[in-house]
Amino acid sequence: MTAARKLLLSLAIVALAQTGVLAAMVIDRVRLLKSGREITLPIVPVDPRDLFRGEYVRLGYDVSRVPVRLFEGPAPNPNQAFYVVIEKDPDGRWAPVKISRTMPQETSTDRVALKARARHGWPSATSDDRAVSVRYGIESYFVPEGQGPRLEALARDKKMAALIAVDAGGDAAIKGLIIDGALQYEEPLF
Amino acid sequence: MINNISPLGQRKGSRRVSWYRHRLERDLTRWRAEGWVSEAGASAIRADLKSRGSAFGAAPVFAILGAVLFGFAVMSFVAANWTAMSKLVRLGLLFAALWACYGGALLLFRRQLNAFAHAAVLGGIAVFGASIMLIAQMYHMEGNPPDAVLMWAVGALLAAALLRSNPALAATFVLLAVWTCYERFLAGAVHWSFLPAWVATTAVAVWFGWRPGLHLAAACLVTWVIPLGYLVLDHHAHWIVISIGIAAAFAAAAAGPAIDRRLPASAAIFAYGTLVAFAGLYIMQFIDRVVLHDIQDKMWTPQLVLLAVLTLALLLGAMLWAVHTDNRAALWLAYGAFALEVFSLYLKTFGTLLNTSLFFLIAAIMVSLLAWAAYRLHQRKAPTEAAP
Numbered sequence: 089m090t091a092a093r094k095l096l097l098s099l100a101i102v103a104l105a106q107t108g109v110l111a112a113m114v115i116d117r118v119r120l121l122k123s124g125r126e127i128t129l130p131i132v133p134v135d136p137r138d139l140f141r142g143e144y145v146r147l148g149y150d151v152s153r154v155p156v157r158l159f160e161g162p163a164p165n166p167n168q169a170f171y172v173v174i175e176k177d178p179d180g181r182w183a184p185v186k187i188s189r190t191m192p193q194e195t196s197t198d199r200v201a202l203k204a205r206a207r208h209g210w211p212s213a214t215s216d217d218r219a220v221s222v223r224y225g226i227e228s229y230f231v232p233e234g235q236g237p238r239l240e241a242l243a244r245d246k247k248m249a250a251l252i253a254v255d256a257g258g259d260a261a262i263k264g265l266i267i268d269g270a271l272q273y274e275e276p277l278f
Numbered sequence: 279m280i281n282n283i284s285p286l287g288q289r290k291g292s293r294r295v296s297w298y299r300h301r302l303e304r305d306l307t308r309w310r311a312e313g314w315v316s317e318a319g320a321s322a323i324r325a326d327l328k329s330r331g332s333a334f335g336a337a338p339v340f341a342i343l344g345a346v347l348f349g350f351a352v353m354s355f356v357a358a359n360w361t362a363m364s365k366l367v368r369l370g371l372l373f374a375a376l377w378a379c380y381g382g383a384l385l386l387f388r389r390q391l392n393a394f395a396h397a398a399v400l401g402g403i404a405v406f407g408a409s410i411m412l413i414a415q416m417y418h419m420e421g422n423p424p425d426a427v428l429m430w431a432v433g434a435l436l437a438a439a440l441l442r443s444n445p446a447l448a449a450t451f452v453l454l455a456v457w458t459c460y461e462r463f464l465a466g467a468v469h470w471s472f473l474p475a476w477v478a479t480t481a482v483a484v485w486f487g488w489r490p491g492l493h494l495a496a497a498c499l500v501t502w503v504i505p506l507g508y509l510v511l512d513h514h515a516h517w518i519v520i521s522i523g524i525a526a527a528f529a530a531a532a533a534g535p536a537i538d539r540r541l542p543a544s545a546a547i548f549a550y551g552t553l554v555a556f557a558g559l560y561i562m563q564f565i566d567r568v569v570l571h572d573i574q575d576k577m578w579t580p581q582l583v584l585l586a587v588l589t590l591a592l593l594l595g596a597m598l599w600a601v602h603t604d605n606r607a608a609l610w611l612a613y614g615a616f617a618l619e620v621f622s623l624y625l626k627t628f629g630t631l632l633n634t635s636l637f638f639l640i641a642a643i644m645v646s647l648l649a650w651a652a653y654r655l656h657q658r659k660a661p662t663e664a665a666p
Contacts, residue, residue: 092388095384095387095388095441096384098440098441099380099381099383099384099440099441100380101436101440102380102399102402102433102436102437102440102441103376103377103380103381103402105433105436106376106402106406106433106436106437107373107376107377109406109410109429109433110369110372110373110376110406110409110410110413113410113413113414113417113419114369114413114417117413117417117419121417165465165467166464166465166466166467167422167461167464167465167466167467168465169422205422209466223420225419225420225421226418226420227420228418228420229418230415230416230418261417261418261419262418275417275418276364276365277365278364278365278366278369
């Protein structure tokens with residue numbers, strides 16, 4: 089192979105590989121948003137004073153605090169992923185029922201497993217009433233520029249929830265924001 | 279040896295060349311005066327040096343800086359959260375920018391403008407990283423942020439290896455350091471996955487035979503080793519870091535010729551080993567536990583004195599070895615560490631000011647004795663060297 093051909097090939101491989109990685113990120117996410125199971129989680133304000141600070145929102149959920157006693161087996165290492173199984177009660181509210189180190193096989197339609205990481209590490213003491221603060225990767229939301237004040241006005245005194253898509257691996261993504269039962273902002277796929 | 283200039287290092291290391299030129303100029307004047315070098319010989323040497331030094335111009339430096347700035351421009355674009363366009367348009371723009379960089383690199387390589395071509399490759403790597411962040415933002419992905427940095431580093435390493443690009447390799451080392459620091463910050467545990475990634479990247483640096491790249495590899499490893507004491511056993515196990523540093527320095531000193539036959543690196547390994555050992559000792563004496571709890575009671579003083587004596591002895595030993603092997607970098611490093619150690623000890627004081635003064639007096643006497651011994655040794659050695 090001549091040097092010129094080799095150079096062309098090398099550059100093509102680098103560009104294709106990097107494009108491929110980026111495309112895979114997008115495709116994986118679109119697949120999750122399109123075919124993932126939909127659940128609705130009520131949002132609890134993290135900072136009630138200004139929820140939509142700038143164009144970036146921090147979202148908190150009821151299920152973001154999980155009682156440590158739900159965990160089976162030795163505590164996960166810091167920053168190691170684990171799985172939280174949440175269950176829908178008759179009122180339609182989701183609540184954590186189990187924590188597991190590996191992906192649990194849940195067949196019940198009222199149960200969903202979510203991949204999670206401890207936010208500030210695992211609580212050291214093992215008393216029963218302790219809760220671990222977790223993140224599911226659905227805690228930040230970028231709102232379109234200029235939409236912040238509008239959403240903030242809507243969110244004031246109204247019930248907010250997030251429409252979440254969950255895939256078979258426990259990965260979750262925000263599909264949209266629901267304010268007073270109406271889908272206010274839906275995430276376009278492309 | 280650090281002073282052995284590899285063919286690649288010669289063109290890249292402008293400071294080293296200018297330092298060398300300065301020194302050579304001084305020596306040439308003296309040799310001329312002594313009559314060892316003819317005027318014609320001196321001019322020929324100067325002309326040769328000039329022709330070798332000129333390969334390092336301003337253009338490649340600015341091209342690389344331009345690529346870095348270009349990367350920052352793309353990244354601040356990310357921060358701006360540009361929403362006027364649809365996602366598809368944004369993705370298209372990112373892919374176009376990526377391909378434009380590598381396409382530009384192809385054209386520049388073909389025109390033999392290699393420095394600019396490597397800058398374009400670096401630009402491509404910057405766009406790749408910015409795209410990862412932008413796509414994560416567009417789709418509200420959080421996941422584990424260090425994973426994104428690792429993905430970026432892998433992309434950079436691929437570009438470095440396939441295109442034999444030194445700047446891309448340097449970027450990979452920087453990204454690896456960011457990755458391991460980020461992961462360590464989040465996990466608070468030893469980040470073992472760093473080691474295979476480091477070995478792979480360092481293998482590429484060895485294959486390139488690029489000296490600055492090997493220094494980056496060492497610096498990258500040092501940033502991983504120094505905090506190790508906080509992460510293992512009782513989280514104050516800095517003796518492990520000290521042992522690693524001393525072992526590396528000793529290995530470099532003992533097996534120097536054997537190492538240098540394969541790769542002239544023993545002098546650098548000695549310097550980095552000394553640095554790691556000193557960092558561990560310094561953390562143990564002045565940072566860990568002390569800053570937080572300010573343990574300064576009498577229980578601690580003997581331990582501190584012991585550590586201080588060990589540190590000063592180690593640094594003196596390193597200086598002696600550095601002088602013996604003409605290892606300039608290690609010598610300056612040991613001088614600097616010695617000054618820092620003494621200054622920190624002075625601020626800390628051993629219980630009472632009188633004890634501190636006693637410590638410094640004893641240290642002063644010992645170092646002076648060493649100076650005298652070194653002088654006598656030199657006196658005895660000098661005539662035998664001059665004889666033939």
